[in-house]
Amino acid sequence: MDANQQRFWMMADPLRHWEPLLDKDGHSNVHRDSSRRTVRLASAPGDFHWDEPADAAGQAEAELLVQQTPGTFDAFGTWAYLDAQQGAIMAAGADAEPLGLLSFDPGNPLSLPSDLVLGNDDVLYVADGGGKVLLKDLRNRWAPATVSVEDFQAWRLAPAPTGGVFAIPRPTSFSPASPARVRLARVSGLPLHRDVLRERAPTVFRPQEEDTDPPRMSLVLDAPPLPGEVLVGLATSPEGRLALLSWVYDAASAGASGNDARIRFFTGNGLTTPITLLRARRPISFAWLSADRLVVLLRTSTPSIIAVAYALEDVPSAAPLGDYYPLTSYAAGPLLHGLTAPPHYPTQDGAPAPLHPISLPSFATTGSMRNQTGAGTPLIDGGSARAIWHRLYLEACIPPRCGIRVFLAATSTPQRPLDDEPSAWHEHVFGDVAPASTALHVPRGVWLPTPSELPFHSGLMTEAPEPERRGLFTVLVQRAGLRVRTLQGRYLWVRVQLVGDGRSTPELFALRAHGPRFSYAENYLPELYREQLFGPDADAKGTSTPADFLERFLGLAEGILTPLEDRIASASLLTDPRTVPEESLEWLAAWLGVSFDPALSREQRRQMLEAAPAIRPWRGTLRGLSLALDALTGGAVSQGGLVIVEEFRLRRTFSTILGIDLSDDEDPLLPGLHQSGNSFVGDTLFLGDERRKEFLALFGEDLPKTAAEEAAVEEFFNQQAHRVTVLVHQDFDAQEFGLIQRVAEQEAPAHVSLAVKLASQPLMVGVASLVGLDTYLGPTSRPQPMRVGRNALGSKNLIERPPSLDPRLHAGG
Structure with a gap:
């Protein structure tokens, strides 16, 4: 609440707070960007048009193109493809000439592979002509193997996120009389390494099942047919989202308005409802561009092949985006499979080329949305039917020739007014656009120099404010053209229209509605100045009443005074380490006598403060010392990532030598949790060589000691006293490790000798061996490339053959 006890309702989550409105063609022109947490106009092709051939010859040509065998590429710049004339899968990229990887019968086209994919487990998967899937290890650790499942002819493959591939069967026809069941298979598991399978002596123990995860293919989906559709492809996004592409050959059976292709997603148990790809009848190939975008290849009537991108949102249809993806020296083949973006396409030069858009933005000119209601999204509820809605604040970017229209409606019941009911909605305009309604004196928002109306808040925008174009905008809520212009009602409804010029788009970061209104006229002036017009007379069109004009006029002063009062009331935020402005951190630290290391980040400074x-x-x-290091590292000491050890606790013989009781149940470094930490002669203490005077002199105070023995005892004690070691278990870089050292030296007692050591393993027996107390279990790190002079061979770093499709990339092949 602000200083006048006014609340605000914020809409800033694009997926949860905003519901796109569909145009007459059934698709939305609004793009909800979850990464930037903004809403803007969707990309659109503008004046660029294309036509796909709809005759029988065009259909036959599309069927031939979709059956071409795609290639695959890796992260090392090498690729593999099918050479149908030689009947072999060839690898290229490491040398001028390609190299054969796998051979097939060139005289039998049915035996040639239909797809090949590089999996996330560094294995090349090949759908051979016999319906089986062949596995070839790129590191040559085991011999090629094949897998299959009964009555399933693997045709198209896509990599699974955790290794292996998904597969769909070859369709019997692209316009079958009776559609086939929807079947999806999963290939998983790997053969054993050659060294594991070598012969061993009979006395060597061998498990009954050598390979607990053998290669296998199994059905993960066997669903009823899709009437009027046939599956023609599948692809996995970098995040692991599996999409299936289908052609519509019978719109009536499919329940579709046209023959545009459809996309569905595999959920693990079934398929989602379809998303229609508008203006894409027969895509011959498709691939993911990002987490929510994909690209398809289309054959046009020209004839030529074009690449068209789509944004996949939770809507029944997706319109083509305006991004232009040129296919330079295109070799008329499907997109290659790859594990990373961007997709690649085959070229006439041989080497695949990445698919990049030309930087020529094209957007829809208008797009609308409204505040979302339902589960997880509460209504904008003022709490009373007499609530008067006060002011709107927008955090937005509005380029020249663009604008935002905000339509507001208020009701006494939780029922949204119809969108085509003009008398219920009241327009407010921001930017360079003209009002859409014919009402007089439509309120226009103004730009404010502060990042947010909330006191000391930096706002939700990542860009710097720009006068009249980017930052915070505000407008007083009004009903333009009516005698009384206050908007009254318990529930507020919001509809937003974004307006662009085709090359630029407004971008909305947040919208906040403040209310119910704190009226200066009602609270500070006599009743003489209050509104006297109500009911239908107040809703009539005409010049505003004097009281209404005074109410809005006083709103000018209120808009300046309320933010000032809010800053005064929230002045405590300036002395809170979590909210103090960054430029004031040093000033606040001086109050407590705290000085910051120059290497500390902004968040670390706040934590230390x-x-x-x-x-x-x-x-x-x-x-x-423990508290300081815990604040510096974000809780690493509490979590066991840093262990502070007093060195005298590392010698178990101290209990007998000094008579100290080390059976402390609350000390995680001592075994008192299970047994006494005290040592006993013949158990945990053994008498050593008599020449070691420092040990012999420690047994019994009544034993005679020479001066040399007394000195030896004293030296032994001094070597272990006043010493502390900080064991660093977590992965910190060199700069962070140095920062830990400096802070530890600054916070440690002056008489203590401090050492900061990098522990090579998270679990250290005898030092840090109690999980959850003085150590932690972290995820197993994958072996990293060996670096001479920096790494330890065989522990975390290995010398391995790179998983390249072209084996010549590794010296010696």
């Missing part, structure tokens, strides 16, 4: 009152009373102690 917030923990300073707790650290200060314990500074110079072990607890103070």
Whole structure:
């Protein structure tokens, strides 16, 4: 609430707060960008048009193109493809001439592979002509293997996120009389390494099942047919989202308005409802561009092949985007399979080329949306039917020749007015656009120099404000053209129209509605100045009443005074480490006598400053050191990533030597949780060589000691006293490790000798061996490339053959 006890309702989550409105063609012109948390106009092709051939010859040509065998490429710049004339899968990229990987019968076209995919497990998967899937290890650790499932002819493949591939069967026809069941298979598992299978002596133990995860193919979906459709492809996004592409050959059976292709997603149990790709009847290939965008190849009537992109949102149809993807020196083949973006296409030069858009933006000119209601999205409820809605704030970017129209309606019941009911909706305009309604004096929003109306808030925009174009905008809520222009009602409804010029688009970061209104006239002036017109007379068109004009005139002063009062009331935020402005961190730290290391990040400075009152009373102690390092590393000490060890605790013989009781149940470094930490002669203590005077002199105070023995005892004690070691278990880079060292030296007691050591393993027996107390279990890291002089061969770093499609990339082939 602000200083006048006014609340606000914010709409800033594009997926949860905004519902796109569909145009007459059934698709939305609004793009909800979840990565930027903004809403803007969708990309659109504008004046660029194309036609796909709809005759029988065009259909036959599309069927031939969709049956071409795609290639695959890897992260090393090499690729593999099918050479049908030689009947072999060839690898290229590491040398001038291609190299054969796998051979097939060139005289039998039915035996040639229909697809090949590089999996996430560095295995090349090939759908051979016999319906089986062949596995070839790119590191040559095991011999090629094949898998199959009964009555399933693998045709198209797509990599699975955790290794293996998905597969769909070859269709019997692209316009079958009776559609086939929807079947999806999964290939998983790997053969054993050659070294595991070698012969061993009879006395060597061998498990009954050598390979607990053998290669296999299994059905993961066997669903009823899709009437009027046939599956022609599948692809996996970098995030692991599996999409299936289908052609519509019978729109009536499919329940579609046209023959445009459809996309569905595999959920693990079934398929989602379809998304129609508008203006794409017979895509011959498709691939993912990003988490929510894909590209398809279409054959036009020219004839030529073009690449068209689509944004896949939770809508029944997707319109083509305006991004232009040129196919330079295109070799008329399907897109190659790859594990990383962008997709690649075959070229006449041989080497696949990445698919990139030309930087020529093209957007829809208008797009509308409204505030979403339903589960998880509460209504904008003012709490009373007499609530008067006060002011709108927009955080937005509005380029020249663009604008935003906001239509508001208020009701006493939770029922949204119809969109085509003009008397219920009241327009407010931002930017360079003209009002859409014919009402007089439509309110126009103004730009504010502050990033947010909320006190000391930096706003939700990532870009710097720009006068009249980017930043915070506001407008007083009004009903333009009516005698009384206050908008009254318990529930507020919002409809937004974005307007662009085709090359630019407004971008909305957040919309906030404030209310119910705190009226200066009703709270500070006599009743003489209050509104006297109500009911139908107040809703009539005409010049505003004097009281209504005064109400809006006082709103000018209120719009300036309320933010000032809010800043005064929220001045405590300036002394809170979590909210103090960045430029004031040093000033606030000076209050507590805290100085920051130059290498500390902004968040680390806030954490250290917030923990300073707790650290200060314990500074110079072990607890103070622990608190400081915990604040610096975001809780690494509490989680076991950093372990602070007093070195005298590392010698178990101390209990007998000194008579100290080490059976402390609360010390995680001692075994008191299970047994006494004290040592016993013949059990955990053994008498050593008599020449080791420092040990012999420790047994019994009544034993006679020479001066040399006394000195040896004293030296032994001094070597272990006043020493602390900080064991760093977590992965910190060199700069962070140095920062830990400096902060530890600054916070440790002056008489203590401090050492910061990098622990090579998370679990250290005898030092940090109690999970959850002094150590932690982290994820297993994959082996990294060996670096001479920096890594340890055989532990975390290995010398391996790179998983390249072309084996010549590895020296010696």
